[in-house]
Amino acid sequence: MYEVKDWEHVFKLDPANEIDDSTLQQVCESGTDAIIIGGTDNVTLDNVLDLMSRVRRYTVPCALEISNLESVIPGFDRYLVPAVLNSSNVTFHNGLLIEALKQYGHMIDFEEFTMEGYIVMNPDSKVAKLTAADTTLSEDDMYAYGQMVNHFYKFPVCYLEYSGTYGDVTMLKTLKAACPDTRLIYGGGIENLSQALEMKQYADTIVVGNVIYKDLKRALETVKIKAQKG
Amino acid sequence: MYEVKDWEHVFKLDPANEIDDSTLQQVCESGTDAIIIGGTDNVTLDNVLDLMSRVRRYTVPCALEISNLESVIPGFDRYLVPAVLNSSNVTFHNGLLIEALKQYGHMIDFEEFTMEGYIVMNPDSKVAKLTAADTTLSEDDMYAYGQMVNHFYKFPVCYLEYSGTYGDVTMLKTLKAACPDTRLIYGGGIENLSQALEMKQYADTIVVGNVIYKDLKRALETVKIKAQKG
Numbered sequence: 001m002y003e004v005k006d007w008e009h010v011f012k013l014d015p016a017n018e019i020d021d022s023t024l025q026q027v028c029e030s031g032t033d034a035i036i037i038g039g040t041d042n043v044t045l046d047n048v049l050d051l052m053s054r055v056r057r058y059t060v061p062c063a064l065e066i067s068n069l070e071s072v073i074p075g076f077d078r079y080l081v082p083a084v085l086n087s088s089n090v091t092f093h094n095g096l097l098i099e100a101l102k103q104y105g106h107m108i109d110f111e112e113f114t115m116e117g118y119i120v121m122n123p124d125s126k127v128a129k130l131t132a133a134d135t136t137l138s139e140d141d142m143y144a145y146g147q148m149v150n151h152f153y154k155f156p157v158c159y160l161e162y163s164g165t166y167g168d169v170t171m172l173k174t175l176k177a178a179c180p181d182t183r184l185i186y187g188g189g190i191e192n193l194s195q196a197l198e199m200k201q202y203a204d205t206i207v208v209g210n211v212i213y214k215d216l217k218r219a220l221e222t223v224k225i226k227a228q229k230g
Numbered sequence: 231m232y233e234v235k236d237w238e239h240v241f242k243l244d245p246a247n248e249i250d251d252s253t254l255q256q257v258c259e260s261g262t263d264a265i266i267i268g269g270t271d272n273v274t275l276d277n278v279l280d281l282m283s284r285v286r287r288y289t290v291p292c293a294l295e296i297s298n299l300e301s302v303i304p305g306f307d308r309y310l311v312p313a314v315l316n317s318s319n320v321t322f323h324n325g326l327l328i329e330a331l332k333q334y335g336h337m338i339d340f341e342e343f344t345m346e347g348y349i350v351m352n353p354d355s356k357v358a359k360l361t362a363a364d365t366t367l368s369e370d371d372m373y374a375y376g377q378m379v380n381h382f383y384k385f386p387v388c389y390l391e392y393s394g395t396y397g398d399v400t401m402l403k404t405l406k407a408a409c410p411d412t413r414l415i416y417g418g419g420i421e422n423l424s425q426a427l428e429m430k431q432y433a434d435t436i437v438v439g440n441v442i443y444k445d446l447k448r449a450l451e452t453v454k455i456k457a458q459k460g
Contacts (some may be wrong), residue, residue, distance in 0.1 A: 039251060078318060081382060085324060093323050094315060094378060103372035142404035144331035151340035154384065 001061050002077045004114055004157050004205065005183050007033040009196075009224050010063075012187065012209040014039035015047035015071070023216055028058035030223045035156070036080065036207065038065030040126040040163075045071050052076065052152075065116075069100055075199070082118040082159065083146055085132040116157040117149040121171070122188060125163035139174050146178025155182065160203070162188025164210060169198055176202040191215065196222040231291050232307045234344055234387050234435065237263040237412050238456050239426075241441040241449070243285075244269035245277040245296075251284075253446055258288035260453045266310065266437065268295030270356040270393075275301050283304065291432070295346075299330055302458040312389065315375055317361040329409065346387045352418065355393035369404050372410070376408025385412065390433070392418025394440060395434040399428055406432040421445065426452040 001006070011032050013019065014203050016039050019027075029210050030036060030142040037048060048064065054060045056075070064071075072079070084092040086181040119142070120133040137145070149158045158179050160172055166189030175183050186199045187207030191214075196206050212219045231237070237402045242264050243249065246269050258265060265285050267278060270375045278294065282424030285292045285304070294301075294310040302309070314322040349364035349372070358365050367375070388409050390402055390427040396419030406414050416429045421444075422438075426436050 088320055090318055090320055090323060093320060094383075097382060098371070098374045098412075101377050102370055105374055105377050113382065115340055115382050115384075141331055144335055147245075147291050147331045147335050148324060148327055152343065152345050153324075154345075191251070 001033055002109045004185075006080060007205045009052070009206050009223055010034045010036050011212060012036040012038055012065075012207050013051060013143075013212070015051045016042035016135050017045070017213055019051075019213070020216070023212070024054055024206075025058070026216060026220060027212060028060045029053060030095045030220050032060065033205075033226075033227065034061040034077075036063045037059070037076075038067060038080070040067060040130055041064070042146075043067050043071045045073060047071075049073055062074055065214060066096070066100070069096065069103060072100065072104065079113045080116050080157075082116045083112055083155075083175050084118045084120055084127075084131045084133060085149070086119055086134045086137060087186070087189050088134060092131040101132065114157055115153075115155045116155060116159045116185070117145075117155040117182075118159045118161060119145055120161050120163065121167060122162045122165045125161075127161065127163050127220050135173075139171065142174045145183075146175045150179035150182045157185060158182045159185040160188065162186075165189045166191070167199070169202070171204045172199060192218045193224055194227045200225045231263055234293075234308070234310075234415075238430075238434045238437050239438070239453055240264045240266050241442060242266040242268055242295075242352040242437050243281060244439065246272035247443055248258045249281075250444070254284055255444070256446060256450060257287070257442060258285060258290045262453050263435075263456070264293055264307075266293045266295050266407045267306075267312070268297060268310070269398050270360055271298060271451075273297050273301045275303060277301075277328070280305055283440070294381070296326070296330070296346065297342045299326065299333060302330065302334065306342075309343045310346050310387075311343055312346045313383075314348045314350055314357075314361045314363060316349055316364045316367060318364060319362050324362040330460065344387055345385045346385075346389045347383055347385040347412075348389045348391060349375055349405070350391050350393065351397060353394045354395070355391075357391065357393050367401075369401065372401050372404045374410045376405045376412075380409035380412045387415060388412045389415040389417065392416075396421070396425060397429070399432070402429060402432045403425075420452060422448045423451045423454055426455045430455045
C-alpha cells in the first residue's frame with residue numbers, strides 16, 4: 001500500500017485546514033488506502049509537520065504532494081511530484097523540481113518519489129490561478145495529453161485535478177482511453193458515494209478531499225468504492 | 231543500430247544546408263552509427279523529404295529530430311522528440327508535442343519515438359534564442375538537471391547541446407555523474423578527432439554536425455572514436 005498503483009481510494013488533507021482529533025482518527029481508520037497531505041496556499045513546514053505527526057498515530061500510508069520547497073520534510077512513505085502539464089509557467093513543469101534537487105538532491109532516496117503528470121481543469125481553483133493553467137482543454141486536447149503521458153513521458157501517474165468542483169466524467173473517460181498503462185487519479189468535488197462510483201468507472205484512484213471538512217459521514221462513505229469494485 | 235542506446239557516433243545533417251552527393255555518400259558510408267536529420271531554421275517538409283530520400287540510398291539508420299510539425303514525415307527509422315528542459319517557454323517543453331499528437335496521434339507507432347531531455351547551452355545559437363533557454367546554468371544546476379532526467383523524468387536520453395560552439399567538458403562530466411542510467415548525447419562544435427575523444431570520455435554518444443560542411447576530412451576522422459573506445 002506504499003505504492004500509488006495499489007491505491008483505489010485516498011483522502012487528501014490540506015495542512016492549511018483545521019481538523020480535530022476525532023475526525024482525523026475516523027479518516028485514518030476508514031479503510032482508505034492512503035492519506036495524501038497537500039494543498040496550494042499556506043502550506044508551511046509547521047503545518048505539514050504537525051499534520052504528518054498526527055497522521056502517524058495510525059498505520060495508514062501517508063504521502064506528501066509537494067507544492068513548495070519550504071514544506072518538504074522527511075518522514076513520509078511517499079512523495080508525489082506534480083508536473084502541471086497544462087501550466088503556462090515552466091516553474092510548474094520542472095522549475096520547482098530543479099530548485100528542490102539543488103537543495104535536497106544530495107540526500108534524497110529517489111525511490112520514494114513518484115512523478116505525476118498533472119492536469120488542472122477548474123479555472124476558479126487556487127491551483128489553476130497559481131500555475132496559470134490552460135483549463136480550456138477540448139476532448140481532443142485531453143486525449144493528446146493522455147497519449148503524451150502514457151507513450152512519451154511514461155510517468156507512472158496521471159492526475160486529473162478539478163480541485164473544488166466536480167469534474168466532467170467525459171473528460172476523465174477520454175483521458176483514460178488515451179493512457180491505458182498509466183495509473184489515473186481523479187480528484188475534485190467528490191462529495192458522496194455515487195459521485196465516487198461514477199468517477200471510479202474510469203479513474204484507477206479516487207481522491208476525496210474537501211467533503212471531509214464539510215460532511216464527514218458522506219466522506220467516509222466514499223471508501224465503499226473499494227468493496228464495490230469489479 | 232536503430233536504437234539510440236546503440237549509437238556511439240552520429241552525424242547530424244541540417245536539411246536547410248546544401249550537401250552534394252559525394253559528401254553525402256562519404257558521410258553515410260563512414261561507419262557512423264546513424265544519421266540524424268534536424269535543424270532549427272528553415273526545416274520544411276520539402277527539404278526534410280529530399281534529404282531523407284537521398285540518405286535512404288545507404289543502409290545507415292536515419293532518424294528525424296523533430297523541430298516543427300510541418301516537417302514530420304513517415305519513413306524514418308526513429309523520431310527524436312526534444313523536451314527543452316531549460317526553455318522558459320512551455321511550447322518547447324510539451325506544447326509542440328501536444329500539437330503533434332492532436333494532428334498525428336491517431337496514426338503513429340509510439341515505439342518509433344524517443345524522448346530527449348534537451349539542455350541548450352550556447353546563448354548565441356538559434357535554438358537557444360528560439361526556445362528562450364536559460365543558458366546561464368551553473369554546475370549545480372547542471373547536476374540537478376541530470377538528476378531530474380535520470381531519477382524523475384526517466385527519459386531514455388539526455389542531450390547536452392552546445393549547438394555551433396565547443397562546449398564545457400566539465401559541464402558534460404557533471405551531467406554524466408548525475409545521470410548514470412540515461413544515454414547521454416553531446417553535440418556542439420566538434421571539429422576534429424581529439425575534440426570528439428575528449429567529449430566521448432563522458433558522453434555515450436557524440437554528434438558531429440557543422441564540420442561536415444566545412445572540413446569533410448576532419449568530420450570523417452571523428453568516426454574513429456568508435457574504434458578507440460574502451
